[in-house]
Amino acid sequence: MNSPGSLINKLNERKALNAYRQLRLAQPGMVDFCSNDYLGIVKEGLLTNNNKQSILDNHTLSSGSTGSRLLAGNYELIEETENTIATFHNTEAALIFNSGYDANVGLLSSVPQKGDTIIYDSLSHASIRDGIRLSFAQAFSFMHNDVKDLEKKLQHANGNIYVVTESVFSMDGDLCPLQELVTLCEKYGAYLIIDEAHATGVIGERGEGLVQQEGFQNKVFAHVHTFGKACGCHGAAIVGSLDLRDYLINFARSFIYSTALPAHAVYFIQRSYEVFPSMTTERKQLQLLIEQFQKTTISYEKLASLTPIQVVMVPGNETVKKLANKLQKSGMDVRPILYPTVPKGKERLRIVLHSFNTSDELQILIDALQ
Numbered sequence: 001m002n003s004p005g006s007l008i009n010k011l012n013e014r015k016a017l018n019a020y021r022q023l024r025l026a027q028p029g030m031v032d033f034c035s036n037d038y039l040g041i042v043k044e045g046l047l048t049n050n051n052k053q054s055i056l057d058n059h060t061l062s063s064g065s066t067g068s069r070l071l072a073g074n075y076e077l078i079e080e081t082e083n084t085i086a087t088f089h090n091t092e093a094a095l096i097f098n099s100g101y102d103a104n105v106g107l108l109s110s111v112p113q114k115g116d117t118i119i120y121d122s123l124s125h126a127s128i129r130d131g132i133r134l135s136f137a138q139a140f141s142f143m144h145n146d147v148k149d150l151e152k153k154l155q156h157a158n159g160n161i162y163v164v165t166e167s168v169f170s171m172d173g174d175l176c177p178l179q180e181l182v183t184l185c186e187k188y189g190a191y192l193i194i195d196e197a198h199a200t201g202v203i204g205e206r207g208e209g210l211v212q213q214e215g216f217q218n219k220v221f222a223h224v225h226t227f228g229k230a231c232g233c234h235g236a237a238i239v240g241s242l243d244l245r246d247y248l249i250n251f252a253r254s255f256i257y258s259t260a261l262p263a264h265a266v267y268f269i270q271r272s273y274e275v276f277p278s279m280t281t282e283r284k285q286l287q288l289l290i291e292q293f294q295k296t297t298i299s300y301e302k303l304a305s306l307t308p309i310q311v312v313m314v315p316g317n318e319t320v321k322k323l324a325n326k327l328q329k330s331g332m333d334v335r336p337i338l339y340p341t342v343p344k345g346k347e348r349l350r351i352v353l354h355s356f357n358t359s360d361e362l363q364i365l366i367d368a369l370q
Protein backbone atom coordinates (compact mmCIF):
# COMPACT_ATOMS: atom_id res chain seq x y z
CA MET A 1 0.00 0.00 0.00
CA ASN A 2 1.26 3.52 -0.77
CA SER A 3 2.20 5.72 2.17
CA PRO A 4 0.43 9.04 2.72
CA GLY A 5 2.06 11.88 0.77
CA SER A 6 2.72 13.75 4.03
CA LEU A 7 5.25 11.06 5.03
CA ILE A 8 7.07 11.30 1.73
CA ASN A 9 7.08 15.10 1.98
CA LYS A 10 8.62 14.99 5.45
CA LEU A 11 11.28 12.53 4.25
CA ASN A 12 12.05 14.78 1.30
CA GLU A 13 12.38 17.76 3.65
CA ARG A 14 14.92 15.77 5.66
CA LYS A 15 16.85 14.90 2.50
CA ALA A 16 16.88 18.56 1.44
CA LEU A 17 18.31 19.52 4.85
CA ASN A 18 21.00 16.85 4.54
CA ALA A 19 19.53 15.37 7.72
CA TYR A 20 18.11 12.12 6.33
CA ARG A 21 18.86 9.25 8.70
CA GLN A 22 19.65 5.73 7.54
CA LEU A 23 20.51 2.56 9.37
CA ARG A 24 23.92 1.20 8.61
CA LEU A 25 25.86 -1.82 9.71
CA ALA A 26 29.09 -1.39 11.64
CA GLN A 27 32.16 -1.83 9.45
CA PRO A 28 34.59 -4.37 10.89
CA GLY A 29 38.16 -3.32 11.63
CA MET A 30 37.51 0.34 12.36
CA VAL A 31 38.72 2.04 15.52
CA ASP A 32 35.66 2.51 17.73
CA PHE A 33 35.21 6.17 18.56
CA CYS A 34 31.43 6.05 18.69
CA SER A 35 29.94 3.19 20.73
CA ASN A 36 28.76 3.50 24.32
CA ASP A 37 30.98 0.57 25.36
CA TYR A 38 33.13 2.96 27.42
CA LEU A 39 34.88 0.26 29.46
CA GLY A 40 35.06 -2.42 26.77
CA ILE A 41 32.64 -4.72 28.59
CA VAL A 42 31.03 -5.76 25.29
CA LYS A 43 34.24 -5.81 23.25
CA GLU A 44 35.91 -8.10 25.77
CA GLY A 45 32.80 -10.29 26.28
CA LEU A 46 32.91 -9.76 30.03
CA LEU A 47 29.25 -10.48 30.72
CA THR A 48 29.29 -14.09 29.66
CA ASN A 49 30.58 -16.77 31.98
CA ASN A 50 30.08 -20.49 32.38
CA ASN A 51 27.45 -20.21 35.08
CA LYS A 52 24.98 -18.44 32.88
CA GLN A 53 22.86 -21.42 31.93
CA SER A 54 22.65 -22.79 35.46
CA ILE A 55 21.66 -19.40 36.85
CA LEU A 56 18.96 -19.06 34.22
CA ASP A 57 17.75 -22.64 34.79
CA ASN A 58 17.42 -21.96 38.50
CA HIS A 59 15.38 -18.87 37.96
CA THR A 60 12.97 -19.44 35.16
CA LEU A 61 11.60 -22.20 32.99
CA SER A 62 12.63 -20.47 29.80
CA SER A 63 14.77 -17.56 28.84
CA GLY A 64 11.85 -15.94 27.04
CA SER A 65 9.34 -13.48 28.43
CA THR A 66 5.97 -14.39 29.84
CA GLY A 67 4.19 -11.09 30.37
CA SER A 68 4.12 -7.79 32.18
CA ARG A 69 5.66 -7.96 35.65
CA LEU A 70 2.26 -7.30 37.18
CA LEU A 71 0.91 -10.45 35.48
CA ALA A 72 3.04 -13.50 34.67
CA GLY A 73 6.31 -11.69 33.93
CA ASN A 74 7.81 -11.26 37.40
CA TYR A 75 10.53 -13.64 38.62
CA GLU A 76 13.11 -13.91 41.37
CA LEU A 77 16.15 -12.94 39.28
CA ILE A 78 14.63 -9.52 38.50
CA GLU A 79 13.86 -8.84 42.16
CA GLU A 80 17.29 -10.09 43.24
CA THR A 81 18.92 -7.85 40.65
CA GLU A 82 16.89 -4.86 41.85
CA ASN A 83 18.13 -5.55 45.37
CA THR A 84 21.70 -5.73 44.07
CA ILE A 85 21.27 -2.38 42.30
CA ALA A 86 19.63 -0.68 45.31
CA THR A 87 22.38 -1.96 47.65
CA PHE A 88 25.14 -0.89 45.26
CA HIS A 89 23.67 2.60 44.91
CA ASN A 90 23.06 2.82 48.64
CA THR A 91 19.32 3.55 48.38
CA GLU A 92 16.17 1.82 49.60
CA ALA A 93 14.93 0.45 46.31
CA ALA A 94 15.35 0.06 42.57
CA LEU A 95 12.87 -0.79 39.84
CA ILE A 96 14.02 -2.18 36.49
CA PHE A 97 12.54 -0.82 33.27
CA ASN A 98 13.02 -2.24 29.78
CA SER A 99 15.17 0.70 28.70
CA GLY A 100 16.32 4.11 29.80
CA TYR A 101 13.78 5.58 27.43
CA ASP A 102 10.99 3.65 29.18
CA ALA A 103 12.31 4.60 32.61
CA ASN A 104 12.31 8.33 31.90
CA VAL A 105 8.95 8.25 30.17
CA GLY A 106 7.42 6.18 32.99
CA LEU A 107 8.88 8.34 35.75
CA LEU A 108 8.14 11.76 34.31
CA SER A 109 4.70 10.97 32.94
CA SER A 110 3.44 9.49 36.22
CA VAL A 111 5.14 11.19 39.17
CA PRO A 112 4.51 14.93 38.55
CA GLN A 113 0.75 15.53 38.75
CA LYS A 114 -1.66 18.20 37.55
CA GLY A 115 -0.83 21.42 39.44
CA ASP A 116 2.84 20.41 39.86
CA THR A 117 5.82 21.91 38.02
CA ILE A 118 8.66 20.24 36.15
CA ILE A 119 11.76 22.33 35.44
CA TYR A 120 14.24 20.59 33.17
CA ASP A 121 17.62 21.39 31.66
CA SER A 122 17.20 22.65 28.10
CA LEU A 123 19.62 19.98 26.79
CA SER A 124 17.75 17.08 28.39
CA HIS A 125 17.53 13.82 26.47
CA ALA A 126 14.52 13.12 24.25
CA SER A 127 13.24 10.47 26.68
CA ILE A 128 13.01 13.09 29.45
CA ARG A 129 11.18 15.47 27.14
CA ASP A 130 8.81 12.78 25.92
CA GLY A 131 7.97 11.80 29.52
CA ILE A 132 7.30 15.45 30.32
CA ARG A 133 5.02 15.78 27.28
CA LEU A 134 2.89 12.96 28.64
CA SER A 135 2.62 14.53 32.10
CA PHE A 136 -0.29 16.73 33.24
CA ALA A 137 2.10 18.96 35.20
CA GLN A 138 3.22 22.33 33.83
CA ALA A 139 6.78 22.26 32.55
CA PHE A 140 9.47 24.67 31.49
CA SER A 141 13.15 24.41 30.76
CA PHE A 142 16.09 26.27 32.31
CA MET A 143 19.15 27.29 30.33
CA HIS A 144 21.70 24.52 30.15
CA ASN A 145 23.50 24.11 33.50
CA ASP A 146 22.53 27.69 34.44
CA VAL A 147 21.61 27.67 38.13
CA LYS A 148 20.70 31.38 38.10
CA ASP A 149 18.11 30.72 35.42
CA LEU A 150 16.91 27.67 37.32
CA GLU A 151 16.39 29.77 40.44
CA LYS A 152 14.31 32.29 38.49
CA LYS A 153 12.11 29.43 37.27
CA LEU A 154 11.88 27.95 40.77
CA GLN A 155 10.50 31.23 42.05
CA HIS A 156 7.50 30.88 39.74
CA ALA A 157 6.80 27.19 40.26
CA ASN A 158 3.62 25.76 41.78
CA GLY A 159 2.69 22.51 43.49
CA ASN A 160 5.34 19.87 43.95
CA ILE A 161 8.38 20.95 41.99
CA TYR A 162 10.55 18.46 40.10
CA VAL A 163 13.94 19.52 38.75
CA VAL A 164 15.24 17.16 36.07
CA THR A 165 18.69 16.96 34.56
CA GLU A 166 21.47 14.58 33.51
CA SER A 167 24.73 13.99 35.31
CA VAL A 168 26.66 13.67 32.01
CA PHE A 169 25.08 15.31 28.98
CA SER A 170 24.87 12.87 26.12
CA MET A 171 25.61 15.30 23.29
CA ASP A 172 27.99 17.71 25.09
CA GLY A 173 29.80 15.45 27.54
CA ASP A 174 29.73 18.04 30.33
CA LEU A 175 28.58 17.44 33.91
CA CYS A 176 25.67 19.07 35.69
CA PRO A 177 26.54 21.33 38.67
CA LEU A 178 25.15 18.78 41.12
CA GLN A 179 26.15 20.48 44.38
CA GLU A 180 24.46 23.74 43.33
CA LEU A 181 21.38 21.91 42.10
CA VAL A 182 21.04 20.08 45.42
CA THR A 183 21.39 23.37 47.34
CA LEU A 184 18.74 25.10 45.20
CA CYS A 185 16.35 22.18 45.41
CA GLU A 186 16.69 22.17 49.19
CA LYS A 187 16.05 25.93 49.30
CA TYR A 188 12.84 25.63 47.25
CA GLY A 189 11.72 22.23 48.52
CA ALA A 190 12.04 20.76 45.02
CA TYR A 191 12.56 17.09 44.15
CA LEU A 192 15.70 16.46 42.13
CA ILE A 193 15.75 13.79 39.41
CA ILE A 194 19.10 12.87 37.82
CA ASP A 195 19.54 10.78 34.69
CA GLU A 196 22.85 8.94 35.18
CA ALA A 197 22.84 7.21 31.78
CA HIS A 198 26.37 8.22 30.76
CA ALA A 199 27.77 8.30 34.30
CA THR A 200 26.90 4.74 35.32
CA GLY A 201 30.04 2.61 35.26
CA VAL A 202 32.22 5.60 34.38
CA ILE A 203 31.99 8.21 37.15
CA GLY A 204 33.07 7.42 40.69
CA GLU A 205 35.65 5.11 42.22
CA ARG A 206 33.42 2.10 41.49
CA GLY A 207 31.43 3.54 38.58
CA GLU A 208 28.55 4.35 40.91
CA GLY A 209 27.60 7.58 39.13
CA LEU A 210 27.81 11.25 40.01
CA VAL A 211 25.06 11.36 42.64
CA GLN A 212 26.73 8.77 44.81
CA GLN A 213 30.27 9.91 44.09
CA GLU A 214 29.30 13.27 45.57
CA GLY A 215 27.41 11.63 48.44
CA PHE A 216 23.99 13.00 47.48
CA GLN A 217 21.96 9.81 47.24
CA ASN A 218 19.78 10.99 50.13
CA LYS A 219 19.24 14.42 48.60
CA VAL A 220 18.17 13.21 45.19
CA PHE A 221 14.60 12.00 44.77
CA ALA A 222 15.32 9.60 41.91
CA HIS A 223 18.29 8.65 39.80
CA VAL A 224 18.03 6.75 36.58
CA HIS A 225 20.78 4.27 35.73
CA THR A 226 20.73 2.88 32.22
CA PHE A 227 22.48 -0.33 31.29
CA GLY A 228 22.90 0.23 27.57
CA LYS A 229 26.00 2.39 27.90
CA ALA A 230 29.07 1.42 29.99
CA CYS A 231 27.23 -1.56 31.52
CA GLY A 232 27.19 -3.20 28.10
CA CYS A 233 23.70 -4.65 28.21
CA HIS A 234 20.14 -3.40 28.11
CA GLY A 235 17.48 -1.93 30.40
CA ALA A 236 17.51 0.67 33.16
CA ALA A 237 16.62 1.12 36.80
CA ILE A 238 15.01 3.97 38.68
CA VAL A 239 16.68 4.13 42.06
CA GLY A 240 15.14 5.86 45.09
CA SER A 241 12.79 5.22 48.00
CA LEU A 242 10.53 2.21 48.57
CA ASP A 243 7.52 4.53 48.21
CA LEU A 244 8.74 5.69 44.82
CA ARG A 245 9.18 2.06 43.68
CA ASP A 246 5.70 1.22 44.92
CA TYR A 247 4.24 4.23 43.15
CA LEU A 248 5.94 3.41 39.84
CA ILE A 249 4.69 -0.18 39.98
CA ASN A 250 1.17 1.22 40.31
CA PHE A 251 1.26 4.21 37.99
CA ALA A 252 4.17 4.14 35.50
CA ARG A 253 2.51 3.03 32.30
CA SER A 254 5.73 2.08 30.50
CA PHE A 255 6.34 -0.36 33.37
CA ILE A 256 2.80 -1.70 33.70
CA TYR A 257 1.84 -2.12 30.06
CA SER A 258 4.99 -3.72 28.72
CA THR A 259 6.42 -7.23 28.76
CA ALA A 260 9.17 -7.72 31.34
CA LEU A 261 12.78 -8.10 30.23
CA PRO A 262 13.66 -11.76 29.71
CA ALA A 263 15.87 -13.49 32.28
CA HIS A 264 18.93 -13.52 30.04
CA ALA A 265 18.78 -9.71 29.76
CA VAL A 266 18.45 -9.38 33.54
CA TYR A 267 21.25 -11.88 34.05
CA PHE A 268 23.53 -9.56 32.04
CA ILE A 269 22.55 -6.61 34.25
CA GLN A 270 23.37 -8.68 37.33
CA ARG A 271 26.73 -9.67 35.76
CA SER A 272 27.52 -6.11 34.82
CA TYR A 273 27.10 -5.02 38.45
CA GLU A 274 29.60 -7.78 39.37
CA VAL A 275 32.06 -6.61 36.72
CA PHE A 276 32.10 -2.81 36.35
CA PRO A 277 32.72 -1.75 39.99
CA SER A 278 36.22 -3.27 39.91
CA MET A 279 37.19 -1.84 36.50
CA THR A 280 39.32 0.91 38.01
CA THR A 281 42.21 0.38 35.58
CA GLU A 282 39.84 0.94 32.67
CA ARG A 283 38.41 4.09 34.27
CA LYS A 284 41.96 5.40 34.82
CA GLN A 285 42.92 4.63 31.22
CA LEU A 286 39.82 6.52 30.08
CA GLN A 287 40.87 9.53 32.14
CA LEU A 288 44.32 9.52 30.48
CA LEU A 289 42.74 9.54 27.03
CA ILE A 290 40.34 12.31 28.05
CA GLU A 291 43.30 14.41 29.25
CA GLN A 292 45.25 13.65 26.05
CA PHE A 293 42.36 14.86 23.91
CA GLN A 294 41.52 17.88 26.05
CA LYS A 295 45.06 19.26 26.13
CA THR A 296 45.66 19.25 22.37
CA THR A 297 44.81 22.07 19.99
CA ILE A 298 42.89 21.20 16.84
CA SER A 299 41.57 23.26 13.96
CA TYR A 300 38.01 23.15 15.30
CA GLU A 301 36.33 24.32 18.49
CA LYS A 302 36.44 21.58 21.11
CA LEU A 303 34.08 21.55 24.11
CA ALA A 304 35.50 21.21 27.63
CA SER A 305 34.61 17.74 28.89
CA LEU A 306 35.92 15.52 31.67
CA THR A 307 34.00 12.51 30.37
CA PRO A 308 34.44 10.00 27.52
CA ILE A 309 32.08 12.10 25.37
CA GLN A 310 34.27 14.61 23.51
CA VAL A 311 32.76 17.10 21.15
CA VAL A 312 34.25 18.86 18.13
CA MET A 313 32.01 21.57 16.75
CA VAL A 314 31.68 21.48 12.96
CA PRO A 315 28.65 23.61 12.02
CA GLY A 316 26.47 22.54 9.09
CA ASN A 317 25.08 19.10 8.33
CA GLU A 318 26.95 18.81 5.06
CA THR A 319 30.31 19.94 6.47
CA VAL A 320 30.21 17.67 9.51
CA LYS A 321 29.07 14.69 7.43
CA LYS A 322 31.96 15.23 5.02
CA LEU A 323 34.51 15.36 7.84
CA ALA A 324 33.05 12.24 9.48
CA ASN A 325 33.19 10.41 6.12
CA LYS A 326 36.82 11.40 5.69
CA LEU A 327 37.71 10.07 9.15
CA GLN A 328 35.73 6.88 8.54
CA LYS A 329 37.59 6.30 5.27
CA SER A 330 40.80 6.45 7.32
CA GLY A 331 39.48 3.70 9.60
CA MET A 332 38.16 5.80 12.48
CA ASP A 333 34.53 5.27 13.37
CA VAL A 334 33.50 8.78 14.36
CA ARG A 335 29.87 9.82 13.89
CA PRO A 336 28.45 13.22 13.03
CA ILE A 337 25.59 14.61 15.08
CA LEU A 338 23.28 16.51 12.80
CA TYR A 339 20.49 19.04 12.99
CA PRO A 340 17.71 18.36 14.14
CA THR A 341 19.27 16.15 16.86
CA VAL A 342 21.18 19.31 17.88
CA PRO A 343 20.16 22.92 17.09
CA LYS A 344 21.11 24.38 13.68
CA GLY A 345 24.68 25.67 13.76
CA LYS A 346 25.61 23.31 16.63
CA GLU A 347 26.32 20.27 14.45
CA ARG A 348 29.32 18.34 15.71
CA LEU A 349 31.51 15.28 15.74
CA ARG A 350 30.77 13.25 18.86
CA ILE A 351 33.97 11.41 19.69
CA VAL A 352 33.50 8.68 22.25
CA LEU A 353 36.62 7.49 24.05
CA HIS A 354 36.96 3.97 25.43
CA SER A 355 39.39 2.34 27.82
CA PHE A 356 40.47 0.08 24.95
CA ASN A 357 41.40 2.94 22.59
CA THR A 358 45.15 3.35 22.54
CA SER A 359 46.92 6.65 22.93
CA ASP A 360 48.38 6.16 19.41
CA GLU A 361 44.93 5.62 17.90
CA LEU A 362 43.74 8.80 19.55
CA GLN A 363 46.79 10.69 18.31
CA ILE A 364 45.99 9.65 14.72
CA LEU A 365 42.48 11.07 15.20
CA ILE A 366 43.86 14.29 16.71
CA ASP A 367 46.31 14.66 13.79
CA ALA A 368 43.45 14.26 11.34
CA LEU A 369 41.63 17.14 13.04
CA GLN A 370 44.62 19.51 12.88
Ligand SMILES: Cc1ncc(COP(=O)(O)O)c(C=O)c1O
Pocket (backbone or CB within 6 Å): 099, 100, 101, 102, 104, 125, 127, 166, 170, 195, 197, 198, 226, 227, 228, 235, 236
Ligand atom coordinates in the same frame (compact mmCIF):
# COMPACT_ATOMS: atom_id res chain seq x y z
C1 LIG B 1 20.80 10.76 28.89
C2 LIG B 1 20.09 9.56 28.35
N1 LIG B 1 18.99 9.12 29.00
C3 LIG B 1 18.32 8.05 28.57
C4 LIG B 1 18.70 7.36 27.45
C5 LIG B 1 17.90 6.19 26.98
O1 LIG B 1 18.46 5.00 27.43
P1 LIG B 1 18.22 3.65 26.64
O2 LIG B 1 19.15 3.64 25.48
O3 LIG B 1 18.48 2.59 27.65
O4 LIG B 1 16.78 3.66 26.19
C6 LIG B 1 19.84 7.76 26.75
C7 LIG B 1 20.28 7.02 25.56
O5 LIG B 1 20.72 7.54 24.57
C8 LIG B 1 20.55 8.89 27.21
O6 LIG B 1 21.64 9.34 26.55
